[in-house]
Amino acid sequence: MSKSEDFLRRIAERDLTVGVVGLGYVGLPLVVGFAEVGYRSIGFDVDSERIAALNGGSSHIEDVVSERIAAQRVDDRFVATDVPDDLGRADAIFIAVPTPFDEAKTPDLTYVRAATETVASILRPGMVIILQSTTYPGTTTEVVQPILETSGLRAGVDFSLAFSPERVDPGNVTWTLRNTPKVVGGVDDDSSTSAAALLESAMETEGLVRILSSPASAEMAKLLENTYRAVNIALVNELAQLAHLMDVDIWEVIDGAATKPFGYQAFYPGIGPGGHCIPVDPYYLSWRARIFDFQTKFIDMAADTNLGMAEYVRLRLQTMLNDDGKALKDARILAIGAAFKPSVSDMRNSRAVKVIEILRTAGAEVDYVDPYVPSLTFDGEVIKAVELTPEAIDAADAVIVLTAHPEIPYELLAETTTPVFDAVNGTKRPEMANIHRL
Secondary structure (H helix, E strand, O other): OOHHHHHHHHHHOOOOEEEEEOOOOOHHHHHHHHHHOOOEEEEEOOOHHHHHHHHOOOOOOOOOOHHHHHHHHHHHOEEEEOOHHHHOOOOEEEEOOOOOEOOOOOEOOHHHHHHHHHHHHHOOOOOEEEEOOOOOOOHHHHHHHHHHHHHOOOEOOOEEEEEOOOOOOOOOOOOOOOOOOEEEEEOOHHHHHHHHHHHHHOOOOOOOEEEOOOHHHHHHHHHHHHHHHHHHHHHHHHHHHHHHHOOOOHHHHHHHHOOOOOOOOOOOOOOOOOOOOOOOHHHHHHHHHHHOOOOOHHHHHHHHHHHHHHHHHHHHHHHHHHHOOOOOOOOEEEEEOOOOOOOOOOOOOOHHHHHHHHHHHOOOEEEEEOOOOOEEEEOOEEEEOOOOOHHHHHHOOEEEEOOOOOOOOOHHHHOOOOOEEEOOOOOOOOOOOOEEEO
16 A cells, blocks of 8 residues: 555544644644544644643634634643644644745745754655645745755655645635535645645545646645735726826726626725735745746736835825815824724735824824724834714714724715715715715
8 A cells, every 4th residue: 555545544433643834824723623524633832921821722713713722632632832742643634834025025934944844854754745835837846845844854755745725715605615615736646646635535525636746836726815905906096096087986987897798807906905815925935036037017007006005095094084175194093994994803914004104194083993903013112093973073073984894884874964985885875965975
């Protein structure tokens, strides 16, 4: 029996221990998901406080409620650790750590390298290693593989190595680990087969994993997914600015175009995409392209357009105040939303926070409302969220909607004369005289 055949047998029997390095928005749902379908699972993270909380049955991720953690702590089906040797009990290990960029928009693989070095320290023959962190094409074979092979073991011979990008959408209860299709590419056929079988074993139906020809293809597939979104968001952000000059309602235009049942997908304008994927991933691709002396024109222009939306929103708010005979400096602004998207507390690359920073820099006094984000810190000053009440609205010179949390009582905004600039169509009230939409 070959090593891959033995691995497939052990998958069928749930006779494997699955390890995950990095217990954030990607890693924690992953490691808990494997425990829930019958595997022993080990979660590794360098944050000792996080480890203690997880072993106590407490979750720090909204998508994984504490009850799920506690249920898998019974009989140590799931164990969290910050000790690398504990990770050595795993038969398969996922690397799911952040991949940010630096100030020059250059990929920062510090976390990937550190995680891989940890895995290399406990690597043994027969293990299956799967990188999940979003990165540029070539990372698995050019960065991860050489580090792992410092162990003296060879990828594709002594252990299996593959890349399978995460597809986590924070706050999405419809598409989860159990039903979201995946792609995977291994350094050899056995690596691809083993990784795909392991991934599919945590899913509710068969056939949800597509094997691609190489890790580089899987790496680029992930970048294509998010670059596609970034470019199309930039398109509607640019059109929103043009539509305003033409006195056309861009939201009505998009809804009208969306009635076409083929050849069109609706994207919506706003303050620029946040989170870990769309604002970051296109830069990984454009950086990699420069190595081949290739310029990614669409990607670069889209990134500039999306980044510029925060300043455009500031300009629109300032114009709205001017029309009311007020200046932005010293104005009292009530901002609705601080998280990067609705119904989550996730603050990664939040453009709402960026807009608030811009307004504060311009001299405005800004309070904010967000049921998911209790406080913000600006230059060492802690700002606490306030409740959206008629009194808070009346006390403001203007209200700006930055994150369309569905829990917000937007009807209160329509019951006041305070001018409102809705940058994300949270109010959905184009007919109200005091509400101005992007």
